[in-house]
Amino acid sequence: MSRLAYQLAPAALIVILLAIWEAVCRLLAVPVFLLPAPSDIAVAAWQNAPMLIDAALNTLSMAILAFVLASAIAFAVALLISTHPLAERAVQPLAVGLQVTPIMAVAPLAVIWAGLDHPGRAVVGLAxxxxxxxxxxxxxxxxxxxxxxxxxxxxxxxxxxxxxxxRLRLPSAVPFILEGLKVAAGLALIGAVVAEFVARSGLSRGLAWRLMEASNRLETAKTFAALLVLVLMGVGLNALMQVGERAVLRWWRGR
Amino acid sequence: MTTALAELDAVEVDYPRGPALGPFSLTVAAGEIVALVGPSGCGKSTAMRLLAGLEAPTRGAVHRASARGETAVVFQAPTLMPWASARANVALPLELAGMHGRTARAHADAALARVKLARVEAAKPAQLSGGMAMRVSLARAMVTDPKLLLLDEPFAALDEITRRALGEDVHGLWAASRAAIVFVTHNVEEACYMAGRVVVMTPGPGRLAGETVVEGPLPRPLGFRTTAVFREACEHVSANLARGMQGAAA
Incomplete structure (x- = not known):
């Protein structure tokens, strides 16, 4: 297996799947509101690019804010708790309880507390x-x-x-913290999108709202375009975190 | 016998899963090298932790003449901080004692030079070979000028050539510092080569099975392994080990 083939395999699979999708849509004349062909989605993405980018940046900024907020609080709590086994024991059930509560169930409360005029705050809090x-x-x-x-x-x-x-515990924790941050970054983005859905307010002006709006209007190609932007954003964020994690670990281990 | 530096007086240690050690007594005189030999699980490492003051005995008493910083331990693994350079690893005990960073690092460089690692001060543990990492660990132990050096199977994970080289290094450090050394090993020949006195323990809970004084100068002269003194000491230690095992089986 050549190196080139190894590098290109993921892209090749995507191209093949897109080609099949395009062919099926054209051959069977699938209505565009049901399943738009990739070319239709590309056109929709191009035509709505400014709006989609604006919405994406909106969602991304909320996700990043949530990520920073979560990091600060999680870090502080973990540090406090690690000083005493009793503190950990006391906090653990609460932490698990909060973790297993679906975000959808907390969302209505968050929206009320954030104030109906500030759905952005609710989204950040939930994420x-x-x-x-x-x-x-x-x-x-x-x-x-x-x-x-x-x-x-x-x-x-x-x-x-x-x-x-x-000198010992914080440096020992570095690889674990990096892993946690990487997972959290992805979750913050997902959380922001889900929270936007639940907040159900156009005021948040994020990608999820645009997605819902397009879908309600049966503008399926535009829905797909919004989805595409969301996926690209997630993949990009993941890649960025991966690169960052690797760089820090290389420095940490010295190789 | 000169002054006792550390003494285990009829100590016994019980762990939740059962008795681990003793009753066992051991006296370490200033400047001597003692090897502790015994089968796995006989409580050698427990005895080391008692000597280091890292653990308290369930029964019996531990007397330690040396203060904090005067006892150093080298574990079976190099036990280095992977994120820190060799220099920073060696400087750690001094910095924990409150020494200024720059002074501590200068001392660390000198300690690394004494174990022939003058050129790798900035390297991190992952960049070092197993033998080099162990020598960094030795340098860290010696940097505080300890009176008692506890070596808990320090060479067990290394190949024969590296272990012999490290054995010479330990003898060199001992000759320069005259710190008392307690050396745990599974290996009878290594014990007789390294130590002036070999204490054999029975299977766990470990008791004294016998003691052998190995005559001859320390550090060992070239060819010591072929002398009658060395062979007789090895046979004596092996006999003690065998008797200890029989006693346990009976």
């Missing part, structure tokens, strides 16, 4: 809840993952608690 857990559990697991023999060494040399935290 932050979704992004919270991977960071929280990654940080908490990481803070407890230090090599037990290294912990003994710190005991032996009478390390102070702050020295132990900054």
């Amino acid at each position: 932050a809840i979704v992004a919270f857990f991977p960071i929280f559990s990654g940080a908490l697991t990481g803070l407890k993952s230090a090599d037990p023999d290294l912990e003994r060494l710190f005991d032996l040399y009478g390390a102070r608690p702050l020295d132990r935290l900054f």
Whole structure:
């Protein structure tokens, strides 16, 4: 298997699937409101590009805000909890409870609390809840993952608690925190989109709203175009986080 | 016998799964090298943790003459911080004791030079071979000028050539510092080569099965492994081990 073939395989599969899709739509004359051909979607995407990009940036900025918010809170809570096993024990059921509650169920409350005029705040809050857990559990697991023999060494040399935290536990947690951040970034975007759906307000002016709007008007090609932008955004974000994770890990390990 | 540096006085350690050690007594004199030999699970590592003050005995008493920073431990794995350079790893004990960073790093470089690692101060553990990582671990242990050095099967994961080279390094460090060394190993010949006294333990919960004094100078002269003294010591230790095993089986 050549390197080139290996590199091109994913793109080739996408091209083949698109070609089949296009052919089926044309040969069977599928109505455009039912299933638009890829070429129809491309045209719709081109025609609505400014609006789609604007909406995408809107959703992305809410997702990023949620991600930053979730990181800060999750980090602070994990740090606090890791100082004492009793604190962890006390918080764990609450954390699990919050985690298993579907975001859809919390959304109406969030919308009310954010104020009906500020659906953006509700979206950010809901997306932050979704992004919270991977960071929280990654940080908490990481803070407890230090090599037990290294912990003994710190005991032996009478390390102070702050020295132990900054010289041992935080650095040990880095790979776990990176993994948590990567997962959380994807979830923040999904969370923002889902929250937009639930908030059901045009005021949020995000991609999900445009998607719903187009679908309600049976503008199926435009719906697909919005979906396409969403997928591209998710893939891009994931790739960015992956590159960032690899770079930091290479520095962390020294190779 | 010179002054005792550390002493286990009829110590016993019980873990939740059962007794792990003892009753067992051991006295370590200043500047001597003692090897602890015994089958897996006899409590050698537990005895080491007692000597280091990292654990308290269930019964019996531990007497330690040395203060904090005067006891150093080297574990079976190099136990380095993967994110930190060799220099930063070695400087750690000094920095934890409150020494200024730059001074600590200068001491660390000197300690690395003593284990022939003068050129890899900036390398991270993943960039080092197993033997080099172990020498960094030795440098970290020696950087505080300890009076008691505890080596818990330090070479178990290394190949024969590297273990012998590291054995010479340990003898070199001992000759320069005259720190007392307690050395845990599974290997009878390694014990007789490294130590002036070999203490054999029974299967767990470990007790004393016998003791062998290995005559001859330390560090060992070239060809020591072919001498009658060495062979007799090995046979004596092996006999103690066998008797310990029989006693356990009976």
